[in-house]
Structure formats: C-alpha cells, structure tokens
Amino acid sequence: MSVLVVGSVAFDDIASPSGSVKNILGGAATYFALAASYFTDVRVVGVVGGDFGPDQEKVFHQHGIDIRGIERAKGQTFRWGGTYADNLNEAKTDYTDLNVFETFHPQIPSEYEDTDFLFLANIQPTLQANVRRKMKGVRLTGCDTMNYWINRTPKELAETLRLVDLLLINDTEAKMLAGVTNLPRAAQKVLAMGPQALVIKHGEYGATIFFREGAFGIGHHPFRAPALPIEEVKDPTGAGDSFAGGFMGYLASQEELNREVLKRALFYGGVMGSFAVEQFGTERLQSLSREEIDARFQIFRELTHLE
C-alpha cells in the first residue's frame, strides 16, 4: 500500500558537538519519506523553490519516492539553521527562512487520490484539516503538531484532531495540549479530543502508544517501545519525523491493523529514529538496507524481551 506525507522540504544548516553541515536536504516530509520508503510506496506533497534541483530529486528517486506532489514555486526553499548544545535534547534555532513555505497550500495531484495512509507532518492545523478532508478514501491518517500550534491556534488544532486517527507528539507537547502534567492522564485528555490512538515519543526513553477504549478493535492497554542507548548522537534533527516514517510506513506495509502490528510499528518507529541521529541530516537514512533495519529491530526487541 501507499503512504502520502504532507509537510516541509527544506535546506538546513546544522551544528552539534559532533560537527556541522551546511545547506543539506532536510524538512519533515523528507525525513518521513526516506524512513517510510524502506517499507512501502511513498508520495510527497510539499513545496520547494528554484534552489531544489536534480541533486535533491535524486535522493527521493533513488528510494522510489513519488515527488509529483512537490510543487515548484518561485523563490527559495524553506531554510532552517539550528545548533545543538551538549545535551542534544533541544535545538537553538539560529534562523528560520520560510520562503516559499510561507504561502504553502497543499495541492493533491489526482494520481494521489487512491492513497491508503496519510501523514500530516507539522504544518498549520487548518492546512492539515483541508488535506484530510480532500483525501476521502484514506484508511488511516496520522498527524504531528508542535507547541507553536498548540499555543497559537488551539481551535484550529482541535478541529484537525477530530479528523485524524493517530497523533504522534512528544511528552512536552502532550502535556501542553492536555494541560496536565501526568502522562497517562494527559493521554486520556488528548484521546478525548478525537484520535483513536496517541503515540507519545519520549526521546532517548522510547515511546508509548495509548488507545481509546475499543480503538481499532484492539482494547485500550498502552504499549511501550524502548529506544536504543546510543553512544554518539550526531544530529537529532528529523528523529521524530523518521520515527513517524518508520511507524506509518510499517503500518502501510501490513494487510491488517491489529495490536501486534501497531506494536511492531512502534518498534520500527524507534528503529528509524535511532538510525536518523547517527549521521548529520538524512545521510544515514539514505544508505540503509532493509536487512540492517530488521537487524536493529531485533536488537530493540532483545533490549526489553523476557523469555
């Protein structure tokens, strides 16, 4: 089956204690698409400027990613610069030049109308809702958001949350969205806003999926996947989007959506996130094989598996 991601394509300048890179291909949709491409057919809707050329196209094409939905606009592509300090948990944004992304209005090519799985990366909630409404045939919609939208556009975000099946956010975002500090309580409040399931990402501690009672016909006990202790995190950029790509990509590769499949998807999300941070930008995601991915999946499994 196929998965469509709607989100940013960007050029990034990134510095961390492990070094620095300039003008590399980034953006949420890019990380998501590369991670998902190891599992299923991937389609992208985004916008780029005249600085996006054959070198960038090649990255997508080499992974069989359909980029007919990437609009070419006049001007420059979205550009972001960030610096990570020692703890690597949060980037200091050096600059954000939205450029062509500022007036992005996602257009869905007619060839994409038969898409099975939809992922709404972190963009303005009303744009997310509009895309969701256009894609009437999708089986499952996943969604990301961030503190900026939680604080600035709560009404619009609430509307979007009523339209999606799965929300993938981190601890801080979940607590902020719910207005409570206890994690399982925050999860219950967020689930009451609409989604069937909520994936809360805990960074180096893994992720937990919480379900609404009866969601997907599989009950409501939460499930937790670990993250791998990694000795050198070179660049955390895109870890969350890579997680989402592994998670949604694996779901799209499966015939049935049952509890075991969702559990494995959570593990594959962690696996793809763990690869992403090993090199700067999308470098590691570009060079993987499915064998390497499955070998790491086994390491993740061993990490918490009791006989």
Add this chain to the structure above:
Amino acid sequence: MSVLVVGSVAFDDIASPSGSVKNILGGAATYFALAASYFTDVRVVGVVGGDFGPDQEKVFHQHGIDIRGIERAKGQTFRWGGTYADNLNEAKTDYTDLNVFETFHPQIPSEYEDTDFLFLANIQPTLQANVRRKMKGVRLTGCDTMNYWINRTPKELAETLRLVDLLLINDTEAKMLAGVTNLPRAAQKVLAMGPQALVIKHGEYGATIFFREGAFGIGHHPFRAPALPIEEVKDPTGAGDSFAGGFMGYLASQEELNREVLKRALFYGGVMGSFAVEQFGTERLQSLSREEIDARFQIFRELTHLE
C-alpha cells in the same frame, strides 16, 4: 537466600498534590526491606531512637523481616519532611533532622554473617565500604548513592565502588558521577570505576541495566525494563528504594545469576516501585500479596512484549 540492607529508618512528614501525612514510618532501609520481603528473607541494619516502638516493629515483623540489626540509640529517630509539587519528580525538603542517624556506625550482628546478598542503601560511602569489608561471605553487593556524596566525597565513593558488584542510581546521578551527559557513555565510565553492572533508573520511563564486558558471564548488551504509566502518583518517596528491594529481593530468591534472572529482577524492581507510589509512605508495600505482584509483573511484560 537472605538479603541484608544497611540504611536509614526514619519518620517522615510528606505532602503532595494528593494529600499529606505526618509522622509515618519511612527511610531507605524500610522501603527496601518491605519490597524485598515478598521475595526472600530480609535483614536490616540501621539505627532508631526512643520514638521507634512496638507499632513500628510490627510493620517489620508482619513481613518476617529480621530487625535484630536495628540499633536502639538514645534520642530521636531520623526525621525528614518533604513536599512534592505538581510534576512529582523532585521533593522540596522541608527539614532534615538526622538525630541518631548522624553518628550511625553500622554494626553487623553475628547472626547476619551468613548473609548472601548485601544492599548498601544511600549512606556515607566510607560506612558503606566498611560494611562491605566486614561481610566477607556475600555473593553479591548492591549499592546506592546520591548527588551529595558524588560531589562531597568523590574519593571515598570511588573506594566504595571498587568493592561493590552492582550500583543502582538515577540518570542525573549517573551523568554527574561520570561527568558526561550521554547515558551509555556515562554508564561505561561508571562501570570502569568498579561495579560489574549498573542499573540506571529513569523514573516514569523505566530503568536500564548496563554490564561490564563479561560481567556475571553473560555478555555486555544492556537491557531495559519499562515503567507503568500511573494515573495518580500519590507519593514518590521511597520509589527508588522499593525498586532496589524488588530487584535485589528477586535476585536473592533465585538459584542462579544469569541474564534472564537479571532481566526479570529489573522488571520486579519496576513493579515494586510502581506499587510504592500508589499510596503515601509504605502503606501499599505493607498490604501486597505475591499474587498481586506477579499479576503486575505480567502487565509490565505485556507493556513491551512482542510475540
């Protein structure tokens, strides 16, 4: 087999968003002993004052805990008052009255000399080292410490770490002890200081055990156990000591120390910590049954188990 804990017995005043209690039985050795008592024979070395009477003795005796090693000194028992704010991660200490604990010099009754497992709760490192040296016959020694000793008595602590098999501390303490912020690197540095294995507790995210190469003859891959998402943490006091009690108690109940046993011990640690925080003080730990403990162990297992 038997486990001996050396540490504080105290009276606590505790306030949290869920309520408050005054003058309740607490202390690291108390939490540890109660948690371990569901698995194995437990012995305690500590010190109390004249305010420790039959009501307190009964709590230990009802769980078959041997308190012949609790010294009765002139004066008052150690008293601590703490308040937890909304996030519950850290207590604000309202007061600490060391009282008889200030001059505590652990004496090991001759009846305790055949003890198999030793746990050195969080006390001054030189006292820990002295106890370890006296207990020549123990099979395995576990140890706790805290920021105060890491900062104030690094030399004494280094000496203690050379004498113990297992260290159980939290993320902040591990990073501070190692002087590095990356968790697996911090673990490697701490292991180089002496212990065969290091358990790092991540609070609501579970715990990871790291091994020295060849430790206990079981290789060196880390293992991670989850924590249960708990909707109402009433009182986090003693969670770490209850974790240690479940962990060491389970180890002491097993014939052999292999990888699978250590993995299960890590899960049982989390289980006992999760019970401890459900009620104020040791209330929940006093009223458990082994069936309830094993039922929760299964919930912990299901939480991360892939078929």
